[in-house]
Amino acid sequence: MDFNFSAHQHFPLSDRSFLNIVRRDIGKVAETAGFTEVEIGRVNLVVTEMATNLLKHAGAKGGELLVKPMQEEDGQTSGLEIICLDNGPGMSDPQRMMEDGVSTYGSMGQGLGAIKRQSDFFDIYSKRELGTVLLSRIYRKGKAPKSAARAAHRFQMGVVMVPKPGEKVSGDGYCLRLSQEGAYVLILDGLGHGENAHEASNQGIKVFLQQPKESPSTMLREIHAQIKKTRGAVGAIAHWNAESGQLFFCGVGNISGRLFQPGVTKNLLSYNGTLGMAVPNTIHDHQHNWSGQTMLVLHSDGLKTRWDFTKYPELTRHDPTMVAAVLYKDNTRTLDDTLVIVVRATA
Template sequence: MGDPSRVGEARRHAAAMSSRLGFDAIQSGRLAVAVNELGNNLIRHATGGRLLLAAREVAGSLAIELLSIDDGPGMADLQACLRDGYSTAGSAGEGLGAVSRLADDFDIHTQPGHGTLILARFYRERDVAGKPRRPNGGFAVGAVCLAAPGEHVSGDGWGVALQAQRADVVVVDGLGHGPDAAEAAAAALTVFDPLHGGAPGNFVERAHQALRGTRGAAIGAYRMDRETGRIRFAGAGNILGRVISGIGDRTLVSQSGTAGVQVRTVQEQEMDWPAHALVILHSDGIQSRWQFDDATVLQRDPAIVAAFVIWKFSRGRDDATVVVIRRAENQT
């Protein structure tokens, strides 16, 4: 985002999105200020800056998420940068502090000399006191889904269904990219129940039939159980998963095949899900072998973790999707 005019373009896009989705004037105004502040920060301070804006619904609550990503220089003193009046560019220095107060959820990961990720989330539903109605389940979920360079739609897709003790998640990667790949991904997601999910193996079989007549897709389906600490999963093609904690890193690998074209008899697998481990799922727009050079990012909001994986490990030539799930901290 090197052109200052792009900030105004992003602000107008945010305004149109919030209006279309029924956000009230107060929340729409807060979102516009956040877009303006984070966009201008990228222009003034950062290199390789990007703003990502998307809406998603989880557990009946609709939110607009704003992600700022840059390649540097990072913040040597994060707390100082969040204080009003602090500036390194001769401005009023109210940007990050203002955004942190305006957003319903706010989080930052920064690496001095490397770059910064910032999340600002705004919820549509409010209670009578004006407080946000956040999803109150046993899981926290974050995701980033990007189209291939030069494309206007992504050939990837994802879905999540949350229950008190169970999370069902699917990731789909239509073959190739562009509109035909997007059509395939959408066809697979039509058989996923966003309220109740479904057994992983059953989803793969139903998606295989739904994808007949399309170019086909790689798919992965996962059921995470808080109570048993187990993950059941099934898939076809190169959707990959990792179960990562500070002391462990295990890979969830699907069987070969292409849903809608050729799939062998679907086999479900199981794996332990340690209490503090994140589950990170991604399409093949992300490198298959990657490692965190800074494990502190695992403590951040799952949306920040997903953006980090995109930021550091995207191949840069295909659609790329990352979905991150962890147990919610306020649950036992």
């Protein structure tokens, strides 16, 4: 079972005059995804409340909305994911702000409470001096997520992928494969950005999907051999199996990876080189323990490398997409495509 995912569309919002344009464009995304008129109304309310709060609180520091269609296991669009990144002062008591009327001055609805009610899934992370991130997922009727496959492998995965500002496509890419042998995730960063980088990562994903499920190093070597006509990419594959309790990792180039376990943080090392251009004659998998309370973070060089979870109390308890979104908000370079993948063991 394979999953190939799309990037988030990026909607910066620094001025109230852009609100109607943003709401219209996100409404078009929902319409294209097959939402009904009533469902689009839910999306519009969530976007309006998010944007109103963002414009009110972020001020000169600014903020943005990230939006992407979500896919079912059969590839059909199931719903919409909306993330609000607010660089304002943050909240000392976000749960109190969920109450209607507390934070809604100047808004059309009932603030954070309205966003939660209109969402099929809602998460919030806010701390003083750290800003606020809101995560909303709205599903089409009868399209609730089918999580049985991932539950069987005992993991959750969240992703934020955003093209470089001004680009329509991302040169970064990722893909998830599930099987009886475990789960595999591929992360790629095509050299540069734009269409040529997108082509390189897309071609690598196609090769990954067509291969037998073997060791990460073997699969990376095949990707290297098959994308030589592109501009090349850096990339990594992680393979974990909850039954054996092992993680196998192999990377080539400057993909960053960190593995978190109680009391232990490990940097995952990659080989020097570029897939499609030059890789070492010998590359091997690196083996680590994978069990409950393990979290894996992989990201492209669009994200700064000196982030630190200790800055974000209790963040790792939130949805993995929330974790990725907070890291993106505070650490994206904005000079390149950015991809952050967070995988958490659930047992």
